[in-house]
Amino acid sequence: MAQVELVGVSKTYDGNTQAVRDVSLKVSEGELVVFVGPSGCGKSTLLRMVAGLESISDGQLVIDGQLVNDVPARERDIAMVFQDYALYPHKTVEENMAFALRLRRISNKEIKEKVQQTAELLKIEHLLQRKPAALSGGQRQRVAIGRAIVRQPRVFLFDEPLSNLDAQMRTEMRGEIKRLHQRLGATMIYVTHDQVEAMTLADKMAVLDQGRVIQFDVPHKIYHEPSHQFVASFTGSPPMNLLRVVSSDGRLMIVDSEAPIEISNPSAQMLAIHSFVLGIRPEQLSLQSQGSNDISVVGIVLLTELLGSETLIRVVLGEQSAICRVHGEFFGKPGDKLTLHCDPQSVHVFDVNTGMRSVQ
Amino acid sequence: MNMRPSALDKPSIGIFWLFIAPFALLTMVFGVWPIVLAIQTSFTASSTALQANPQWVGWANYINLAQDPVFIKSLASTLIYTGIAVVSTVVLALLYALLMNSNFILGGHWFFKMAIFLPVVTPDIAGYVVWRWIYDQSFGALNTFLELLGLPLFGGIASVSTVLTSVLIAELWHHLGFYVVIFLANLALCDKGPVEAAEMDGANRWQVFWHVVFPQLKPALVVNFVYALIQYLKTFTVVAVMTKGGPSENTNFVSYYAYTLFDQGRYGEATAMASVLFAMVMVLSWLALKAQGSRRS
Numbered sequence: 310m311a312q313v314e315l316v317g318v319s320k321t322y323d324g325n326t327q328a329v330r331d332v333s334l335k336v337s338e339g340e341l342v343v344f345v346g347p348s349g350c351g352k353s354t355l356l357r358m359v360a361g362l363e364s365i366s367d368g369q370l371v372i373d374g375q376l377v378n379d380v381p382a383r384e385r386d387i388a389m390v391f392q393d394y395a396l397y398p399h400k401t402v403e404e405n406m407a408f409a410l411r412l413r414r415i416s417n418k419e420i421k422e423k424v425q426q427t428a429e430l431l432k433i434e435h436l437l438q439r440k441p442a443a444l445s446g447g448q449r450q451r452v453a454i455g456r457a458i459v460r461q462p463r464v465f466l467f468d469e470p471l472s473n474l475d476a477q478m479r480t481e482m483r484g485e486i487k488r489l490h491q492r493l494g495a496t497m498i499y500v501t502h503d504q505v506e507a508m509t510l511a512d513k514m515a516v517l518d519q520g521r522v523i524q525f526d527v528p529h530k531i532y533h534e535p536s537h538q539f540v541a542s543f544t545g546s547p548p549m550n551l552l553r554v555v556s557s558d559g560r561l562m563i564v565d566s567e568a569p570i571e572i573s574n575p576s577a578q579m580l581a582i583h584s585f586v587l588g589i590r591p592e593q594l595s596l597q598s599q600g601s602n603d604i605s606v607v608g609i610v611l612l613t614e615l616l617g618s619e620t621l622i623r624v625v626l627g628e629q630s631a632i633c634r635v636h637g638e639f640f641g642k643p644g645d646k647l648t649l650h651c652d653p654q655s656v657h658v659f660d661v662n663t664g665m666r667s668v669q
Numbered sequence: 670m671n672m673r674p675s676a677l678d679k680p681s682i683g684i685f686w687l688f689i690a691p692f693a694l695l696t697m698v699f700g701v702w703p704i705v706l707a708i709q710t711s712f713t714a715s716s717t718a719l720q721a722n723p724q725w726v727g728w729a730n731y732i733n734l735a736q737d738p739v740f741i742k743s744l745a746s747t748l749i750y751t752g753i754a755v756v757s758t759v760v761l762a763l764l765y766a767l768l769m770n771s772n773f774i775l776g777g778h779w780f781f782k783m784a785i786f787l788p789v790v791t792p793d794i795a796g797y798v799v800w801r802w803i804y805d806q807s808f809g810a811l812n813t814f815l816e817l818l819g820l821p822l823f824g825g826i827a828s829v830s831t832v833l834t835s836v837l838i839a840e841l842w843h844h845l846g847f848y849v850v851i852f853l854a855n856l857a858l859c860d861k862g863p864v865e866a867a868e869m870d871g872a873n874r875w876q877v878f879w880h881v882v883f884p885q886l887k888p889a890l891v892v893n894f895v896y897a898l899i900q901y902l903k904t905f906t907v908v909a910v911m912t913k914g915g916p917s918e919n920t921n922f923v924s925y926y927a928y929t930l931f932d933q934g935r936y937g938e939a940t941a942m943a944s945v946l947f948a949m950v951m952v953l954s955w956l957a958l959k960a961q962g963s964r965r966s
Contacts, residue, residue, distance in 0.1 A: 360869060361869075362868065381868075382865075382868045382869055383868050383870075383871045383872060383873065384871075386871075387869065388869060388870075389865075389866070389869045391862055391865070391866060393862050394862070395862030395863050395865060395866040396863065397863050397866070397867070397880065397881060398860070398863065398884075398885070399884040399885070400880075408867070408870050409870035409871055412870060412872055412876060413871065456866075460870070
């Protein structure tokens with residue numbers, strides 16, 4: 310098992326397009342780190358640089374204290390699970406899994422044992438003699454994972470491994486990968502655009518946007534203390550409500566070109582800042598007041614979505630809007646007036662210009 | 670998607686035949702019918718072959734062939750030449766395509782593609798006339814150049830020992846581009862994912878090629894192999910233009926020998942020879958395709 314360290318890593322294409330900018334982070338031994346972000350944020354490029362499939366334009370990649378910028382992929386002893394599986398189409402499952410071991414001239418007996426053990430671990434023993442074309446998506450992904458595991462590499466890389474699977478299979482495989490990580494205790498880097506996958510799997514997650522790491526922290530902190538409004542808007546389903554507000558003369562108003570809406574009972578800290586972005590998680594908004602300190606605002610119901618055990622209510626606040634998540638069913642109709650309450654302790658304040666979290 | 674006519678509804682079948690008919694008709698009239706006539710002629714006496722009621726001689730023409738030492742030599746040289754030419758064509762085309770596809774060539778891919786493909790669209794007779802001049806013993810460019818460098822001269826198409834090589838070089842120049850294009854098309858369709866997976870698995874360049882790329886090139890290999898086989902078994906133009914079957918009948922390949930007999934009015938033997946060649950092409954191509962089919966399953 311290994312430790313992976315990125316120091317100021319950048320990737321520049323054609324001299325000017327920057328896909329990855331100045332990324333520094335450390336993946337400790339046995340840790341599962343998830344790179345998450347919208348498509349085009351550079352997360353896959355970053356992973357491919359760790360793999361050795363992309364060159365590093367600037368910065369240093371250090372694995373176990375050794376600078377590996379110029380070490381070719383085949384000598385890095387890193388295994389990768391690809392989004393489209395990338396199995397060898399003309400080889401059987403067994404040959405696919407054995408390939409890396411054969412290249413290392415390990416004895417046939419040992420190869421057979423290792424492949425068998427791994428196949429049992431992944432419950433694919435019955436598929437060993439099949440070719441990839443005869444497997445379902447989920448089975449191919451298991452084989453791809455098996456091919457990585459059987460090598461016992463220093464680091465595992467996963468490049469959106471579940472995005473070609475259907476929703477049910479995705480949930481199942483997600484659990485499986487988590488169990489594998491706990492069982493193997495291996496160093497893993499996992500790339501996904503799905504924040505739920507990231508939150509559930511990660512020991513630590515790096516949220517990327519436009520080639521930069523915006524926040525690198527444990528999922529709990531990412532969710533509850535987002536360092537930037539981008540992180541806040543990317544995590545949670547639905548994501549955090551972000552409302553532009555201004556304070557003046559002891560009043561806090563939601564910005565609107567025609568009729569600003571007043572937020573009742575603002576805290577002294579909020580009033581101390583003139584203009585900011587107010588972040589509130591949908592589940593922190595409630596329809597009943599929870600205490601005398603609660604801030605509240607009146608909006609108009611736009612639509613409701615019943616999810617089963619809970620309901621999402623989209624509320625219009627002038628030109629802006631917010632989503633409120635409530636338990637059970639909600640019987641209001643579109644057009645109804647609705648007062649939303651929130652504990653001032655659970656709100657987030659972001660700088661209106663930089664998007665950075667303001668210390669509260 | 671199943672495109673057999675049986676899978677289509679009735680109006681679609683009508684349209685299917687409408688599109689097929691003109692080409693089917695052309696194939697029958699200009700392809701199948703002459704072959705049938707040629708085979709028929711091969712069982713007649715040459716002197717009466719062109720008459721309305723030819724004299725049937727059974728297998729006599731074929732028996733004559735089997736006893737003709739020139740034909741036996743012609744058949745042997747055709748097979749030897751075909752064997753060498755097919756292997757060198759497929760191997761060289763593959764190497765050229767791989768080079769074009771690799772990062773060894775940094776730029777100017779268009780130039781290399783044009784350089785290899787231009788001869789394919791050049792009229793073959795013109796090309797072979799130029800090659801004949803290049804090989805010419807008195808004023809040829811090749812020997813002039815060798816002489817300048819003080820190197821031993823090349824016999825070219827005048828010498829028994831070099832004529833097959835010389836003809837092969839001219840043919841490779843003319844045909845190679847076609848085979849390269851087929852390989853390049855297949856390479857472009859190759860899945861890059863497994864190549865990267867193999868790199869991650871620790872494979873070097875050669876291992877990546879052998880274990881991942883090469884197996885994916887089977888379709889192009891089969892097409893090129895069968896096509897080259899057919900083409901070289903039928904080798905004619907290069908001989909007609911450059912060597913006229915010589916020297917010492919070394920390039921008197923079956924199709925050229927049949928042509929010379931035909932020219933002498935020996936229609937029965939000529940068509941018998943052509944029929945033998947036709948049967949060989951059919952059988953060898955079928956065997957090659959079958960071998961591929963069984964390997965795939």
